[in-house]
Amino acid sequence: QVQLVESGGGLVQPGGSLRLSCAASGINSRTNAMTWYRQAPGKQREWVGVINSGGITNYPASVKGRFTISRDNAKNTVYLQMNSLKPEDTAVYYCNCANYWGQGTQVTVSS
Numbered sequence: 001q002v003q004l005v006e007s008g009g010g011l012v013q014p015g016g017s018l019r020l021s022c023a024a025s026g027i028n029s030r031t032n033a034m035t036w037y038r039q040a041p042g043k044q045r046e047w048v049g050v051i052n053s054g055g056i057t058n059y060p061a062s063v064k065g066r067f068t069i070s071r072d073n074a075k076n077t078v079y080l081q082m083n084s085l086k087p088e089d090t091a092v093y094y095c096n097c098a099n100y101w102g103q104g105t106q107v108t109v110s111s
Contacts, residue, residue, distance in 0.1 A: 002026035002100045006093060009105030012085055020080040020105060022095030029071060032098050034078040036069065038091035038107075045094070051078060063089075085109045 004027075008020040022034065033052045039045040049059040051069040059067055068081040078095060085107075092104040 002098070004095050004097060004100055004102035006095055006102040006105040009093060009107045011108045011110065013111050014086060014109055016085050016109070017081070017083045018085065018107060020082070020093055020107070022078045022080075022097075022102060024076045024078070024097060027097055027100065029076050029078055029097060030073045034069070034071065035096045036067075036078075036080045036093060037096060038089075038093045039104075040088075040091040043091075048093070049080065082107070 003025045005023045006020060008018060012018050031053050033050055035050040036048045037045050038048050047060060048063050049057060049067055049069045051057045051071055057069045066084045070079045087109050090107060090109050092106050094104045095102045
């Protein structure tokens with residue numbers, strides 16, 4: 001049974017940082033691409049970054065230079081480090097692997 005569990009969300013002030021985790025079970029995060037998405041209220045889900053099986057990452061312009069994806073193979077976990085957060089980064093963040101989704105974790109950026 002494949003399970004993805006996100007954690008690490010919370011309330012942070014503009015300019016602050018958070019690190020989200022996506023712990024995978026039943027699937028190998030090292031040999032599959034792991035993708036982070038987010039969905040803000042009233043908006044469509046959008047892609048915020050991916051790490052492929054070779055460790056190559058890619059990001060959209062909206063988060064490039066601020067967000068970084070990394071992977072801990074021993075823990076079968078992928079991380080999303082988010083710096084210089086803005087109010088428009090407020091959303092539920094999800095990880096995806098091989099069309100499996102986690103339950104999401106809420107990130108709120110507000111003063």
